Amino acid sequence: MKSYVESVINGLKKRNSEQPEFLQAVSEVLPSLIPVLERNPIYKEHKILERLTEPDRVIMFKVPWMDDRGEYHVNRGFRVQFNNAIGPYKGGLRFHDSVNLGILKFLGFEQIFKNSLTTLPMGGGKGGSDFTIRGKSDSEVMRFAQSFMTELYKYIGPNIDVPAGDIGVGGREIGYLYGQYKRLTNSFEGVLTGKGLNWGGSLVRPEATGFGNVYFAKEMLATKGESFDGKTVLVSGFGNVAWGAVRKATELGAKVVTLSGPDGFIYDKDGISGEKIDYMLYMRASGVDKVQPFADKFGVEFHAGKKPWGVKADIALPCATQNEIYLKDAKELVKNGVICVSEGANMPTTIDATNYFLENNILFGPGKASNAGGVATSGLEMSQNSLRYGWDAKTVDEKLHNIMKNIHATAKQTAEEYGTPGNYVNGANIAGFVKVANSMIDQGLV
Ligand code: NDP
Numbered sequence: 001m002k003s004y005v006e007s008v009i010n011g012l013k014k015r016n017s018e019q020p021e022f023l024q025a026v027s028e029v030l031p032s033l034i035p036v037l038e039r040n041p042i043y044k045e046h047k048i049l050e051r052l053t054e055p056d057r058v059i060m061f062k063v064p065w066m067d068d069r070g071e072y073h074v075n076r077g078f079r080v081q082f083n084n085a086i087g088p089y090k091g092g093l094r095f096h097d098s099v100n101l102g103i104l105k106f107l108g109f110e111q112i113f114k115n116s117l118t119t120l121p122m123g124g125g126k127g128g129s130d131f132t133i134r135g136k137s138d139s140e141v142m143r144f145a146q147s148f149m150t151e152l153y154k155y156i157g158p159n160i161d162v163p164a165g166d167i168g169v170g171g172r173e174i175g176y177l178y179g180q181y182k183r184l185t186n187s188f189e190g191v192l193t194g195k196g197l198n199w200g201g202s203l204v205r206p207e208a209t210g211f212g213n214v215y216f217a218k219e220m221l222a223t224k225g226e227s228f229d230g231k232t233v234l235v236s237g238f239g240n241v242a243w244g245a246v247r248k249a250t251e252l253g254a255k256v257v258t259l260s261g262p263d264g265f266i267y268d269k270d271g272i273s274g275e276k277i278d279y280m281l282y283m284r285a286s287g288v289d290k291v292q293p294f295a296d297k298f299g300v301e302f303h304a305g306k307k308p309w310g311v312k313a314d315i316a317l318p319c320a321t322q323n324e325i326y327l328k329d330a331k332e333l334v335k336n337g338v339i340c341v342s343e344g345a346n347m348p349t350t351i352d353a354t355n356y357f358l359e360n361n362i363l364f365g366p367g368k369a370s371n372a373g374g375v376a377t378s379g380l381e382m383s384q385n386s387l388r389y390g391w392d393a394k395t396v397d398e399k400l401h402n403i404m405k406n407i408h409a410t411a412k413q414t415a416e417e418y419g420t421p422g423n424y425v426n427g428a429n430i431a432g433f434v435k436v437a438n439s440m441i442d443q444g445l446v
């Protein structure tokens with residue numbers, strides 16, 4: 001099976017040579033599936049790997065919009081509908097100047113496995129644009145979002161494809177997108193998640209990814225008789241996911257000492273709590289995209305142009321973006337005594353760095369398992385929309401907590417079943433894969 005996997009990866013490299021992030025994601029997932037492919041030759045017979053690595057469709061479109069000075073702009077919009085074997089396509093929209101097809105294909109591919117792990121009926125997709133919200137006025141963001149949806153609405157629907165937020169897309173952007181969808185279709189329906197509470201959103205969705213990541217890490221720590229209480233934690237990023245993670249880790253008795261942005265990182269030796277956590281929301285909403293203002297406001301250290309991974313701590317929660325922990329960072333973290341790394345972002349750790357953590361018996365939570373709480377709560381938002389009902393915060397949080405516990409248990413058991421105990425990467429990849437692959441076989445050659 002090793003040669004089958006290698007030949008699929010080589011074929012993908014030939015056809016997608018300009019998509020390094022997508023190739024990185026498949027190169028991480030496919031080799032870890034070898035044990036399950038060996039036990040079940042039917043997957044190879046049905047060419048499941050080839051079928052799973054080619055999106056069902058990619059929609060790419062022009063997004064023309066006008067800025068406040070009357071100047072015209074054109075951005076590129078995308079939706080990658082990767083796989084709908086177990087439910088409607090589901091995944092976020094990313095608005096960031098770095099966005100391209102390869103990045104969205106990596107995110108869409110990861111989303112297939114992540115959504116499968118949640119146990120909810122959601123397929124995998126991702127979309128976005130190379131538009132960045134940094135420095136844009138509210139009305140510019142609105143005009144852009146309206147133009148984006150004017151094309152996208154043709155391809156989505158509550159039983160077809162349900163987008164949500166990701167980097168650069170939060171409650172405000174979802175609002176403008178939803179308003180335009182409603183205007184174009186004259187239909188009030190659960191076509192997006194992350195909606196406002198007054199118009200179909202779910203309680204706890206904003207917190208869900210960060211909370212879920214901490215719940216997952218808590219389960220991993222418990223396997224070693226450890227907990228968050230009294231631990232020092234490094235967080236990267238300062239956006240939606242970082243905010244939820246800081247809140248929950250602090251609530252569980254940990255001290256979070258760093259945040260980071262594209263400009264560098266801040267080190268707060270007293271720990272980020274109370275009004276400092278609220279200030280994160282202000283920083284994100286300001287659209288400035290720098291963390292230095294946090295250091296200026298609270299009189300803590302700012303390290304320009306650096307990542308937080310050299311700071312001594314027990315737990316690391318990377319919550320900014322892909323490829324932010326390289327091998328040298330992993331070595332530094334292990335040397336400094338980190339016992340647990342749980343990915344809030346998608347693919348923040350390179351393959352080398354991941355392997356280094358695993359070789360050193362670090363509790364390592366791969367994003368598709370550890371950050372699945374966001375999309376899981378999106379799934380709960382879809383359920384509430386279908387019921388035309390809203391659950392209270394306690395109910396949603398309990399469901400989220402249970403889902404994260406289940407994902408942890410499934411990844412752990414699957415890793416053991418396939419001979420790599422403690423390897424949550426293998427466990428999550430195999431468990432996510434089996435459900436989708438079996439569904440594809442059940443549904444014939446589609
Ligand atoms: P936000 O837009 O709320 O925040 C992302 C923040 O990280 C931005 O401030 C961004 O700044 C910053 N950032 C980007 N690149 C870097 C970098 N290299 N170093 C430090 N900071 C950086 O996005 P989210 O919090 O929603 O997303 C963060 C990560 O979590 C992403 O990987 C996303 O895919 C993942 N995720 C999000 C989920 C969700 O529900 N929102 C669910 C699961 C995963 P700038 O824009 O200037 O780069």
Ligand code: 2IT
Nearest residue numbers: 091092164166374375378
């Ligand atoms: O990466 C992710 O899982 C998300 N950005 C959330 C997707 C969703 O549909 O809620």
